[in-house]
Amino acid sequence: MSSTCIIGLGSPYGDDQVGWKVIDLLCARLGTDDGTPKLAKAATPSNFLDLLEGGERLVLIDACQGLGPPGEIRCLTWPDSQIRQIRPAAGHLLSVHDALRLAEAIGKSPISCEVWCIEGIQFEVDAPLSEPVIVAAEKVALELSAKHHARSKCHA
């Protein structure tokens, strides 16, 4: 059974925290037993390269803007072209798309990658997570933990 690595991408700014929030919720739901997916928070796409070993199922959670109403959830599967739009390369940072291509090139490619995008509305310094985004984070955490339990049962 391939291992699963779930990474929340984010920053401390408003709804950009949502990736980290989902990881906190999953930590509480799934605990740290053997068989629990690897759960991690990352600030930039290049950070998650360090967390990959190759061959795992990778799940990324990130905030986004422009997909729909606040709190809207969308799950994209690599290599969906919309993934190019997530954390696009800017300044000194790799985009999610580039980081996945680089992982592929250096033999650390995940066996699959799904990206959960949650629409945010406020990204200012010191802003809290908005209500719709908190609700969405809980939904995503619930769905990911249910998937994990279903997969565990299949392989039990």
Place this chain on the structure above:
Amino acid sequence: MANGERTIRVETLTRVEGEGGLTLRIRDGQITAAELNIYEPPRLFESLLRGRSLEETPDITARICGICPVAYQMSSIHALEKGLGVEITPGIRVLRRLLYCGEWIESHALHVYLLHAPDFFGCASGVELARQFPAEVKRGLRMKKHGNQVLEILGGRPIHPINIAVGGFYRAPKHEELTRLLPDLRWARDASIATAHWVAGFTFPAIEHDYEFVALHAENEYAMNEGRVRSSSGLDIAVNEFEQCFVESQAAHSTALQGARIGRDKPYLLGPLARLALNYDQLRPIPKQLADELGLSSPCRNPYKAIIARAVELVQAFDEAIEIIENYSPPRPARIAYEHTTGEGAAATEAPRGLLYHRYQFDSNGKLTFAKIVPPTSQNQRQIEHDLSALWPSIAANDDQTIAECCEKAVRNYDPCISCSTHFLRVNIDRQSALPSDEVGPS
């Protein structure tokens, strides 16, 4: 072509983070101008700093660059401390050198592997290079990661550190926080030596320029945080004399000021080649032996070989970081107290790309009244233009696309900044001819 004129434009470059471009003007086969077109609006940091407290300065100036924020923090802090009369302890001083080692590591590793090395293999990107050299690129990424870890432990986070204060550090790391890095840093020192051997084996264009090298120089160490400003033409001045010898001026084609030596037409070169040329004897034994083996003992004037100099500095930085951590005990106090007073101070440090000069004036309430920042990329601009002019005869016979690519590579030798390199891609070519328009063939 028209009137024997030909113009080659590469659109997109920057000052520190953003975009600029490049224009070559050719008349009758001879280059008449090579211009680095920096068109990004000025970022106005000097004005933005006026009225802000001096304690905010290092955190604000760090935002000038995402890859060398430590350089901006260090130059600003040293300048402010000079103005305040703050004397830091040896423990704080050495911790600042370790912080700078972390920045050189992450910056140099990124440039060597993802930005510069692809040029030597005809690769359009680091990802493309990684397909050909996965083990090497993995090695580079891991080295970069360890540089970022040093920054994170000392600075509180890997980019735009927040633990750096006028007078020292807000918090000194515990002994074990740093010593747990040692196994990785020892691996990385070996990896950086392997890197130097790898890049020294690349095929380099046989091009040399008569550079005037400028860098900080210190007698007892490879200068990073302090030293005198020296040049290969014999200049040897204290940092507070910098503005008596160097000036910034506006070029019509650039929103970034260009650095120049006062009273001299010749441009000057900053960065790893200059540092190595002026501070060779100050290299630590391991990188010095390596540099000897790689033939760098006499000043290297081939700009493409800056990649080797950068690799040698990676070895230098890892080796010094290891020694600092092996001998580390947290400085107490971590920060020297001071009183606000009216003052003025200047300082220069060695950013990965070269000498970075800051000067500030502040009032008795600790508010800045004046700020001047002279970044390495702006000082290297004229030298880049000079390199491009000198390059022209050897590339003139090529098609425009090839010429544009050669020019991009010549610019990337300088590691102007990641966004400069990665956005330096769109090419517009405007050919003009002396022939009547109806005889102009397709270009």
